[in-house]
């Protein structure tokens with residue numbers, strides 16, 4: 051029997067300039083008296099978290115601040131944040147101000163502030179115990195400051211498990227924030243490379259969910275087997291298509307001129323829309339490949355990110371194999387790949403497996419993304435290891451529109467060393 055059901059979940063949403071100055075009122079609706087605000091040092095330096103904390107205090111709510119979320123969280127960084135939350139708690143709500151890193155950190159702190167056990171118990175099997183929270187979490191208000199991950203609307207927390215050299219996640223509907231407050235003004239201070247990399251994350255969320263295996267192509271599930279990701283479906287398609295059109299109009303401008311308020315607002319909408327789409331449909335090969343690309347980094351340090359440790363930021367890691375991945379998936383759904391190419395570039399010509407990859411690599415070149423895996427430090431000798439890492443992401447690979455073998459992935463990695 052094949053699947054006949056798809057699902058849709060999303061947080062309550064408040065969008066627009068000035069929305070982040072109403073959080074005191076919003077928390078009052080959840081009867082919150084004492085909250086933990088979670089952010090990272092770079093975002094704290096912009097002053098936005100401090101301003102939000104003051105505004106919440108002015109509404110008569112006590113605010114404790116944790117400003118040490120790690121950029122691209124690890125099990126160790128999440129454990130530190132969880133220990134802080136448990137020691138300083140109890141809290142009746144949480145506020146996350148930052149990119150995916152701060153929001154995912156808040157999800158872990160909320161999970162382990164309300165449920166027994168340790169972080170690794172809840173991490174996806176086989177890396178962790180795959181345990182499901184048995185108690186509801188407290189309200190989480192997520193306030194994104196990047197235009198990227200869509201973490202403010204998703205059910206996942208992504209982390210690097212250091213001892214196993216693997217990036218993975220915790221995924222459960224209870225992790226979804228209660229309220230997403232998207233204020234484009236907070237995103238204006240993003241450095242150009244953060245705008246470029248996190249924007250490529252939006253783009254890949256939209257493209258991967260749009261080209262994912264159709265929900266009815268999976269075996270039928272029982273109620274208790276349903277997961278938040280159900281494959282491409284009519285509702286996720288709407289969000290993904292709209293996100294692609296918004297990116298077509300705003301992405302290059304937002305990177306070129308960070309002060310372009312109209313472009314910033316369109317990017318914030320695109321990130322939110324793509325989050326609503328992929329948060330229900332799922333993502334596939336570029337995201338599976340991104341995990342080992344980020345996890346095995348040697349000494350690459352992009353501008354605009356903390357320089358103390360090497361990093362291939364998530365959105366950059368996702369984008370580096372995207373052109374080749376979509377060349378590979380083209381034959382499973384040619385019309386969808388071509389529609390996506392036309393949404394991203396209404397003037398595009400051509401109608402074959404090269405069309406979408408070309409649109410992507412031209413965009414990547416224009417916004418300053420590295421020209422392939424070689425530029426971030428990988429060579430042909432690394433391909434086997436990268437394939438091994440990507441093959442661990444079976445949940446993501448199963449969402450691809452065609453079957454993917456190790457040899458297929460090796461071809462995608464080899465073809466991604468240099469794009470132009």
Ligand SMILES: NC(=O)c1ccc[n+]([C@@H]2O[C@H](COP(=O)([O-])OP(=O)(O)OC[C@H]3O[C@@H](n4cnc5c(N)ncnc54)[C@H](O)[C@@H]3O)[C@@H](O)[C@H]2O)c1
Pocket residue numbers: 090091092093096121122123148149150151152154195196197198199200201204205206207208209236237238239240241244247248251354355356364365
């Ligand atoms: N949970 C999900 O659904 C989901 C989805 C995709 C990615 N992720 C995860 O999210 C993380 C990446 O998040 P991200 O791309 O949003 O970036 P980020 O949170 O890692 O932030 C990137 C850098 O930009 C800085 N920054 C953020 N906002 C800023 C602003 N407005 N002004 C100045 N500096 C700012 C930060 O301090 C940091 O140095 C990764 O760990 C990734 O795996 C999660």
Ligand SMILES: [Zn+2]
Pocket residue numbers: 199251255337364368
């Ligand atoms: Zn992503």
